[in-house]
Amino acid sequence: MPHQCTECGHTFPDGSKEMLSGCPDCGGNKFKFEPAADAREASAAQSADESTDAAATEHAPDDPAAAQPPPAADGPADASSDGSPPDGSDTPAAVETEDGAQADARSDVASPDDLAAGAAPGTDDIAASDDSATLSAGETDPSADPTDPADDSDASDTDGADDAEMAALRRELDDQFESIKILEPGQYELNLMELYNREEFIIALQEDGQYVIDVPGSWHGE
Amino acid sequence: MGLLAGLRNSISNLFSSGQKQRRIGIYGPPNAGKTTLANRIARDWTGDAVGPESHIPHETRRARRKEDIEIERNGKSVNIDIVDTPGVATKVDYEEFIEHDMEKDDAVRRSREATEGVAEAMHWLREDVDGVIYVLDSAEDPFTQVNTMLVGIIESQDLPVLIFANKIDLEDASIQRITNAFPQHETVPLSALEGENMDEVYEKIAEYFG
Structure with missing residues (x-):
């Protein structure tokens, strides 16, 4: 079938x-x-x-x-x-x-x-x-x-x-692809390869588990 | 190397006096002595410091850059920017900071900032460095996941890399253990804190990144 x-x-x-x-x-x-x-x-x-x-x-x-x-x-x-x-x-x-x-x-x-x-x-x-x-x-x-x-x-x-x-x-999939896993506030597991491979630049972690990212294409000031 | 970084380098090269400014990232696990080394280099050649040092891990949580350091060796001079990066780890836990008599709120905040710092360090590695000084604590086991992964990434980027076996003033220090861990790279022993073997450090920097 x-x-x-x-x-x-x-x-x-x-x-x-x-x-x-x-x-x-x-x-x-x-x-x-x-x-x-x-x-x-x-x-x-x-x-x-x-x-x-x-x-x-x-x-x-x-x-x-x-x-x-x-x-x-x-x-x-x-x-x-x-x-x-x-x-x-x-x-x-x-x-x-x-x-x-x-x-x-x-x-x-x-x-x-x-x-x-x-x-x-x-x-x-x-x-x-x-x-x-x-x-x-x-x-x-x-x-x-x-x-x-x-x-x-x-x-x-x-x-x-x-x-x-x-x-x-x-x-x-979370285990495999998440670049930063928040186990609880103050406890983090980091996937270095994923962080390295991502074009986005994580610039801040929020209390509620959200990320603030700097997307590629914006000009990084010197 | 990212497109943006390449464009930026091209523009900066246009306006430079002709001598290429190399941006050297100081990488390594937490508490290896990266900031102590960055401060030592900056103080020796510019008189300034880069950032505060601490025995508590993850004291450096944002990448800090010291620009236009001119290092003279054997009649040659090299100009470098050094980037002191947060220590790279696969786990950050606030309880580690509580062991250093930190309040829980402060420990959680430090943990969050340290995690952001690792992300920033990895981003710099991808986009913004022309060479790497990889700093290790000679008294610690170099065979770790972080070290293997980071050195592998650096090698995959074809970046020039020097392994610095720091803290040779410690009793448990073993330079040989670090040489054995990364036989494909040159290992330079030093104590950034005590200023031991800094002559060889600067010679190698001039040789590798000049």
Whole structure:
């Protein structure tokens, strides 16, 4: 599932030219790219859904380690993560389903029901569409199967996991890029390379943690 | 070297008498004796001082410059501006100053100013110096993150650099330890406080920055 429409969740194979004229289902023109690794994760999570039911669906987004694909899942990864509903089918059936979905996307016109279902997340709440753009394992195509109640619980769980991941990422970036870290008033950690590399010249630290900087381009008086 | 600094140097060269004025930054960790050295050089050649000295770290919190110091050696003279920079550190903590009997408010303010001073020193290194005197306390371990990083930055800039092993009057001083830490650079032992070996100091300055 290399490409996915961010509006309706329609998926496209890698290198598909269909997307160039917009999503055939909803007309959307924003797509996200899912690298093969993500697709494998999605596949693993989906197979977890199939094998263990609701308890597993809650566990998978919380524990990224649990979403690591088992070796056996590598083969049908792309096939089983194309948005078709998890119906317990075995691997060959999943491949057939993908072909069917592709053929359907190329030829059929979407039904009004599909369009309504696809448009709902984007029109009701912009944040919801943002979330869908960052969804990971276990919910590759929520709008493709709007009747599946597991999708909703997955979304809320994944929101929490995403928040935690974002907070961790932010901390990591802060560690990496902040030139002066204020631990508390009077306690500072300095990133010398960052201070050296920055063109801005920090001339004053404020009590509230703000910087006053001298931006490049202003003339430094002799 | 920044565009602005280059432009400024070009303009100053236009109006100078022909002899190039080199701006030499005195860098090093806190309490290495940078201001003591700057004062020694300034007093020896101009009679003025650059700034106050203290045994409390981060006494120098703004870069201070003494311009147009003419150093004569072996019949040659060099004109330099020396820039005494705040000591460079990766951590500044007000509790360090409280240990020197400072009130908390003063310690916090000093810490903040010292941090600004480090930022200023790093900015000067990027934009405004033509050579570096790197001052180390001979009685302290030179193998630190700050020393390695700063000397690396200076080398990456292709700036001429002299390592000054200061405080050789101290009992624990080890010049060899500093030579071992930076074998790629010339190490000059001295005591800026006692004025020991200043002849060699000025010879090397004239040789490297003249």
